[in-house]
Amino acid sequence: MEQILPHLDSVFSIDCVLFGFDGKELKILLIERNEEPFKDWWALPGNIVGADESLDQSASRILYELTGLRGIYMEQYYAFGDPGRHPQGRVITLAYYALIRLGGDKELRPISTYAKRANWLPITDLPKLAFDHQKIYDKGLEKIKRRIKHQPIAFELLPEKFTLTQLQHVYELILGKKLDKRNFRKKIVSFGVLKELDEKQKGVSYRAATLYRFDKRRYAKLFGKEISF
Amino acid sequence: MEQILPHLDSVFSIDCVLFGFDGKELKILLIERNEEPFKDWWALPGNIVGADESLDQSASRILYELTGLRGIYMEQYYAFGDPGRHPQGRVITLAYYALIRLGGDKELRPISTYAKRANWLPITDLPKLAFDHQKIYDKGLEKIKRRIKHQPIAFELLPEKFTLTQLQHVYELILGKKLDKRNFRKKIVSFGVLKELDEKQKGVSYRAATLYRFDKRRYAKLFGKEISF
DNA sequence: ATTACTTAGTGTAAAAATTACACACTATAT
DNA sequence: ATATAGTGTGTAATTTTTACACTAAGTAAT
Incomplete structure (x- = not known):
């Protein structure tokens, strides 16, 4: 993802659209960035794929690091890689979505250090998102709209x-x-x-x-x- | 793809499953590899994503280089990135499919140099494929099976x-x-x-x-x- | 205990979509 | 003229989808 920027020709990351439901509203998990570019903007949580991880493993690890959750149904749905999508270099990112029930027993573990804070925000009232994250989110919502018709998600x-x-x-x-x-x-x-x-x-x-x-x-x-x- | 192996930490490629129809059979385009690993094996055509290309542009370019075709309906459908999928290093690949009518007016232009030859082979009788290309193909077929039910492909x-x-x-x-x-x-x-x-x-x-x-x-x-x- | 309130839980008839099914027509080739 | 091979068409039975409104059950307040 965008918070770490090694000096490589290209970087491969995973971004997650975590849909949460608290019994009332649909929300997604966003982080407020603490670094340039897009300092102070809201962004999708994500990270760089590790050298020895499979993509799914990597997505699970990232989800775990961000929320403390394991065993969540998660699925890759699209790769975004426009050359201009990241101002500091070529970053190809693979988007995953996950569906999570909020509240109840265990609270989500606080998030890694690279963000000022993280928050579940209702999808009916989202702020402007960093990078092309609005596009990534839109496509994710579209995806689960279709999927809920055919799969028990x-x-x-x-x-x-x-x-x-x-x-x-x-x-x-x-x-x-x-x-x-x-x-x-x-x-x-x-x-x-x-x-x-x-x-x-x-x-x-x-x-x-x-x-x-x-x-x-x-x-x-x-x-x-x-x-x- | 697999034919070029720069010494980088990770490589990002695109592989194409080109479904062709000649009026009788469904076929896919395969190349016979001329280099290790998997020398003499059949493999899906693919290539490395260029630095200044979008993913879709890259896929179009690769399709064009391999077949001479332009303006073909093509869609990304899955990223494959198991750490062990390529014996010589980490290669994450994004799979695209395309649907092409064969025969008729223009014959397909011969293929780039990295393969001994390229051939349209009927899907009912495929050889063993290099790398995890069987998996990539399987998922592609599954994808178009679903998609043909909802889209005019x-x-x-x-x-x-x-x-x-x-x-x-x-x-x-x-x-x-x-x-x-x-x-x-x-x-x-x-x-x-x-x-x-x-x-x-x-x-x-x-x-x-x-x-x-x-x-x-x-x-x-x-x-x-x-x-x- | 009565009443008011709130959500749970249920059936049916009409319309639409899906399925199963068979034969006559037309163009060509001999 | 005859054989051949694929084109093109209708209907009845079944299933699925839609639209629609009231009673039942439990809680809270009095």
Whole structure:
């Protein structure tokens, strides 16, 4: 990424678009840069790929260093490499996205040193981003919009046990449109990858909803068949 | 790519999976390597990204150098960068695919010098490939299988004027299954991106089929709506 | 205990899309 | 004229999608 600038002909980095969901809003993790260029700007977190790492390993390491999280579903989605994208030299960057549930049990570990601070900012109100990071983010959002229609990625944003209303909420946020409650339930249940639990939601001041869990086993068996929203 | 090996810490290259269609079979372009490592093996054509090129420009240049073709629909789809993928050092490569119609008017220009020869080989009978090129190819095929369901890429494999039977043939080859003729026609026509011409097929020894053309303008207007096979 | 409030949870009918399926037509070659 | 090979077309049954509104269940306040 951009915070370290060795004097090489070209640098290969990974930038991460970390989508977080706190139960209400979709957010992304941004850092405020402490160095030129783009000092004081917000930027996507990223880093340089290590010599002996695979790309996925590198992405996992970077995610870990920035958030303390492991075992997160993460996927590379596009390489950005315009010669002018970095003012100080050729930096080709590979973009990954990850989906993370926020709040709840463990708080995210504070971030590495190269930034003034890091913050989860709601995607509805993002600041101007450094470099071509707006473009990287845009493409990432586009990507998960498509992917959520065919892959069970929404569950990554939710706690292990969730209600159908919460799940619907995630779909609505990512797709950017309201869905019909009855039709949503009919369809999502018909995929057969949800396990209805005997438990109910707790701590709400109204009728508690049934909790569900994503059933990875049954999903694995479906392989080949396509989910389609 | 792999034929040139400057003594740098890491090298960034582009490899191309060029799918070609000759009216009968799906083929890909392979080169026979003339140098170690993997001397005499078949490999995907590729090259190193130039210092002042964007990634897409670089891919276009490489395609042009290898085939003499310009203006081909081409898209990056995955970066491969396992530390061990190249025996002589770290080479991160970005894979692009392109779809090309073979035969007909202009023959492909012969290939650069770094290979003994280049050949279009049917995908049903591929040799062992150098490096991790089998993996790159597999992922590329997977990619176009998905993409052909939502994007009008099949037309890139056909001449400008084509029959519905030829179009169906392309879909069947890529999807790897037979389709019903009447249903296929109903659906593909319903998308509204085909222009029926007044011309008929020529040179066949049976009833000549009507020719169609892909209507880019009407497709552009559809943007937002999804084609779905 | 009654009431007010808030979200959970459910069914159906109409419309649209998908599937399965077979034969007559047309051009050419002999 | 006849054989041949691929073109081009319609419909009925099934499945999927859409649109739509009320009762049930639990909590909170009185």
